[in-house]
Amino acid sequence: MAQARTGRSAQGRANLYEQITNRIIAELEAGRVPWVQPWGSAKAGVGLPFNAVSDRRYSGINVLTLWNAIVSRGFTSHAFLTFRQALALGGHVRRGEQGIGVIYARRFIPREERRRADSEGRDPSGGIPFLKWFTVFSVEQCEGLPAKICEPPPPIPEGLILPQAQALIDATGADFRIGGPSAFYSPAHDYVQVPRPDDFHDPINWHRTAFHELGHWVGGTSRLNRDQTGAFGSVAYGKEELVAEMAGAFVCAALGIAPTVRHADYIGSWLEIIREDNRAILRAASAASKAADYLLAFRPEAATAANDDEDPDDPAAGALDGRVAA
Template sequence: MDIREQITSEIVALMSQEGGAPPWRKSWSSGYLHCNASSGATYKGINQLILAIAGAIHGDARWLTYRQAEYMGLQVRKGERGTRIVKMVEVNRRQAAKEADADGEVVAEEGNRALVMKAYTVFNASQIDGMAPMPVRDCTVTCADAVQQIIFGLQGTGLKVNFGQGFQPCYLPRTDEVRIPPASEFTSLEDFHATLLHEAAGHGSQAVKRLAMMSSDVPRFGSAEYARLELIAELASAQLGAQLGLPMGPSLIASHAGYLASWLQVLKGDKNEIFRAAANAQKICDYVSKLAVEAQPLVVPPAMGETRSEVAAVARPSRLVL
């Protein structure tokens, strides 16, 4: 069973239908990461991406297996179709073929051990009778404060963030620098913060001095490598936006419309690419979340930003939840 090929094909088909915004954005813009309603654990990597796409239909971020629902005294409604996600299982190499035949796929072998990707099905809370309503998001930290803290953390690693510069938001790998126009140039502060998060966290974290997802050579614009790095940055900033309750703004929607074709070409060429991109995006989210919690605010000269919303504030939030 070629699970990776099937999942990639499904995602490619959905992306091909979109008119500009990637399909995962509809769900992640709701301000919640997808989680298991039984354990409370947030799904990671490719599973978070799969459920973000499926969640756009259901409108709820909670999921359960059929057995988990039964154990909780709930009932999946008759006729409902679940969503397939995956887990990695390490088995004895001699068992690998058997595991692969039973709804799995061998993805790596070393010595007498093998790594098998197993598929299983979960159901959204909206498909289950007896589920309580989705709880109201409870967070004492504003989006602006959370984005500020992420920027503080990244600046602590040496990233330069220059506000009010240029006409086009960008990350420059050679100088390890983010340039972003004034907030007044954006349609809203949310659009400004989402774009800043994309450039600083999504791209800046990929640098050699941080997570080393890119080489020291700058990839050529329009190349397959450029598309791969842009896809990772998009998935990371989208997931971070969901954590913070920060929707995708029109600036990012406009820029991503031009990337969809290149992303589709990359994904069609390698069934592993979407899995790698989702895994790397998860690494970025974990990395910047840790930086944000540990960071001390930097003293920023007034000329560096026009307003507090442009990360010119020096007051640390009382409590940060990421």
């Protein structure tokens, strides 16, 4: 009997893996990359799906599964919960609603191993890996839930993103996403993500972060093609960070935005790079100027300025070009 149960369990896991794999293959064959959510076609803002009761974020393949549901079904919230969790909150899933299957990986420790571990005063080891399948529902598929569970993230307050900054970001055409807990540029998927401006202690500093990450975006392979392969903590990584930081500062200055200075720990890491190579700051400033110019060229007024003849006697002309920093 135990062998029969084990056989069914193994078959169930194989079927589950196959279902998930087939869905991902179908997405790729349709020209969609499931780990780069098509936020432009989604009603929800950028974010990661989470359990509405525990606030814990779903992870792994469940992120892709729930993103797919958010986009394909037009949900505006990233919050999900089980049928029983909805009941425990005093609500219920609406009749006829179709749930979404998510998985939970666990390890089964046989009773004999638990007993042996207890007698030896240690934690149980080994175990048999298995997947549990759960069905979850969007909070938008439920009724009677507490209001705080159903509330979508509030819109970004008017005025926190300065209009000149918003206009430039829009003009770049970059895949620029707002939300989540961290700021980064993904070279592999070519998008920028930054937290909401109201997540910053001083919202004005959102602009520095936004243009810092766009400074990385400009360095992407299809644009200025800077070396962005340095591992975190490496010298190459630090140099790229320095370029992006200066590029962000240059753009903010051009737009009349004055964020506060970076924390001392950032400055310390840059000093180390500059002290080890007396040309590092020249190269970084040159690359940052090119990045800032690239971004600022998207402004409508930049087209007019580009038609003006350059004065060869102007000492500012070419002062930060690549030849200086060679």
